[in-house]
Amino acid sequence: MAINTSRVYIRHRERKYELKLEDTILTAFQGLSEQKFRLGLNVLGILIGCAAVTGLVSITQGLSVEVSGQLEMFGPNNVMVIPFEIRQGRGLVGEGFNWRDITILEKIPNVKRMAPIIANKFGTYTIRGDTYMANMFGVTPVYFDIYSSFEVAEGRTLIQADQGAIVIGHLISQPKGEEEPLIDVGDRMTFNFYVGSEQKEATFRVVGILEEVGGTFGSEDDKSVMLSFRDAQTIFETGSTVDFVALQVDKMENVDLVVDEIKEKFEDRVMVMSFDMIQEQVGQVIGTIEAVLGGIAAISLLVAGVSIINTMTISVMERTREIGILKALGSKSTEVLLLFISEATITGVLGGILGAALGFAMGVVVGDYIGLPVSVTYDLGLAVVLFAVLTSVIAGLYPSWQAANLHPVEALRYE
Numbered sequence: 382m383a384i385n386t387s388r389v390y391i392r393h394r395e396r397k398y399e400l401k402l403e404d405t406i407l408t409a410f411q412g413l414s415e416q417k418f419r420l421g422l423n424v425l426g427i428l429i430g431c432a433a434v435t436g437l438v439s440i441t442q443g444l445s446v447e448v449s450g451q452l453e454m455f456g457p458n459n460v461m462v463i464p465f466e467i468r469q470g471r472g473l474v475g476e477g478f479n480w481r482d483i484t485i486l487e488k489i490p491n492v493k494r495m496a497p498i499i500a501n502k503f504g505t506y507t508i509r510g511d512t513y514m515a516n517m518f519g520v521t522p523v524y525f526d527i528y529s530s531f532e533v534a535e536g537r538t539l540i541q542a543d544q545g546a547i548v549i550g551h552l553i554s555q556p557k558g559e560e561e562p563l564i565d566v567g568d569r570m571t572f573n574f575y576v577g578s579e580q581k582e583a584t585f586r587v588v589g590i591l592e593e594v595g596g597t598f599g600s601e602d603d604k605s606v607m608l609s610f611r612d613a614q615t616i617f618e619t620g621s622t623v624d625f626v627a628l629q630v631d632k633m634e635n636v637d638l639v640v641d642e643i644k645e646k647f648e649d650r651v652m653v654m655s656f657d658m659i660q661e662q663v664g665q666v667i668g669t670i671e672a673v674l675g676g677i678a679a680i681s682l683l684v685a686g687v688s689i690i691n692t693m694t695i696s697v698m699e700r701t702r703e704i705g706i707l708k709a710l711g712s713k714s715t716e717v718l719l720l721f722i723s724e725a726t727i728t729g730v731l732g733g734i735l736g737a738a739l740g741f742a743m744g745v746v747v748g749d750y751i752g753l754p755v756s757v758t759y760d761l762g763l764a765v766v767l768f769a770v771l772t773s774v775i776a777g778l779y780p781s782w783q784a785a786n787l788h789p790v791e792a793l794r795y796e
Contacts, residue, residue, distance in 0.1 A: 410727065419692045424732040426688045427773065430679065431736020431765050432743060437674040439744040442756035445667045452663070454530040454594070454602075455656055458493075458636065460628040462486060462643060463652045477622035482647075486626055489642050494629040496524040499613040501624055504572035504606070508556075508563050515553055515572070516605045519613020527629045531602070536566035536589035543609045547585040551593035552603040566590060572606075576618055583616055679768075686776035689725060694780045718785035725777025726770055733769030737762040 414420075455461075464478050478486075478497070487495050499519030505512055525531065525538040525548075538548055547570065555562040564570065564587060571584045585608060594602045613619065630636045640653050741757050748755035 416692075419695075420728065423689050423692055423728045423773075424735065426684065427729060427732025427769050428736040428739065430684070430772075431733050431769050432740040433677075434675055434679060434768070435737045435740025435761065435765050436744040436747070437677075438671060438761060439741060439755050439757060440748060440753065441667060441671040441674060442758070442761070443744075443748060443754040445664070445671075446756055447754055448663050448667065449660070452656060452660055454528070455659065456528065456530065456629070457656045458630045458633055459527055459656065460630060460636065460639060460643075461654045462626045462628065463654070464624075464650060465652055477619075477624055478626060479623075480621050483623060483626060485646055486628065486643065489628075489639060489646070491631050491635040491639050492628050493631040494523050494527050496521050496527055496627045497610065497623040498524065498625040498627060499610065499617060499619055499623065502574070502613070502617050504574045506570055506572050511556075513553075513556060514604075515549075516601065517572070517574075517613070517617075518605060518607050519610045519617070519619075520607050521610045524607070524627065527627050531594075532592040534590050534592045536587070538589055539607065539609055543588065544612065545583075545585050546588045546609065548589035548591060548607040549587055550591050550603040550605045553606060554587075554590045562590075564590075574616060576616070581616060583612075585612075683772070686772045689728065689773055689776035690779060694783070714785040718781050721781035721784050722774060722777060725773045725781070728777075729770035729773030730766065732773070733766035736769065737765045740765070 462478075464482070483495070483497055486492070500516075502517040502519075503514055504517050505514050507513075520539065522539050522541055533548075534551070536548070539546060549564065549570075554564045566587055566589065568587050569584055570587060571582060574581045574583070591603075608616075628639065630639050636655050636657070640655055640658075643651060643653050741755075741762070744755040745757070747753075
């Protein structure tokens with residue numbers, strides 16, 4: 382077996398041969414360059430794992446950022462009250478609010494504004510031969526004061542005297558794929574509804590068009606139609622029943638007091654949602670998704686670690702005589718250990734950087750395809766690279782320790 386000593390850089394220091402740090406790193410690079418195929422396999426394994434981790438986590442982080450932005454539109458002072466009852470064998474059963482319930486909510490201290498809402502209604506409309514579906518909401522003018530984040534692009538919001546008037550979302554005015562709006566302020570729109578088994582038709586005049594909300598979740602708001610509360614009562618035959626009630630608290634610090642008061646008065650009959658409560662629940666869900674996806678992707682890094690253990694063990698066996706020469710010339714076991722750890726570190730750095738870059742690129746491509754923003758941050762990239770290096774170093778510890786503990790005489794006799 383030929384001995385390749387060209388890659389061993391040894392310098393004389395105080396009558397003792399030692400590998401300096403720069404010599405160790407240079408030797409590690411040359412050792413890896415002579416094992417390009419194995420290096421490629423190890424880097425590929427690390428790269429795949431890092432790309433999976435980076436891509437999935439960046440998408441979930443982007444989702445978290447978008448959800449937080451959407452929640453800002455809810456308003457930190459606003460509270461949504463949803464009526465339901467817990468019934469044995471039926472779970473949550475919503476019966477709606479009556480006017481007595483609304484009066485109770487209106488009289489709760491620190492409530493600045495209140496808007497009853499008729500929701501969960503749908504209507505279809507046809508434009509230029511194409512039929513679309515819209516979410517229909519019956520609201521009072523106060524609704525637009527509570528949710529002031531909804532800005533009007535054209536026209537105005539509803540007023541108390543309105544009858545047969547609607548405010549529409551951006552995608553109602555300009556459906557996806559259309560370069561110009563199909564509906565403008567002043568146009569009339571005819572909707573078809575089903576009330577029970579009966580089909581109804583109603584025509585409205587558009588008095589306002591809202592600014593585009595955008596985003597994955599905001600698209601539902603862009604497909605919404607707001608009509609006057611009285612029109613909704615008549616068309617959908619809701620009587621005195623209300624689906625939701627939106628409240629605006631006078632001060633942010635009083636939100637919890639209002640929530641507690643509502644729960645005390647209605648007990649288990651309502652579900653109350655405030656900005657902080659929604660944000661906390663959404664954060665928990667997204668955090669769980671991120672942890673699960675990150676954990677699944679990390680499994681591939683563990684597989685890559687096993688591959689590194691295997692290839693480095695074989696490398697130690699093939700370089701046994703070279704290790705013997707190093708130790709015979711005076712190199713310490715720690716220097717030999719550092720040499721092989723350096724090779725594992727270089728492998729991890731290469732795989733981590735390439736994997737993080739590929740993961741971000743994949744995340745952006747997938748995000749564009751599904752219409753979801755992707756969070757590309759240096760912190761995530763650095764964390765993935767460090768994780769890759771740590772995985773590689775841990776995987777290379779045993780082979781490196783094995784090499785460091787070889788006896789020079791036995792190593793030189795190795796065939």
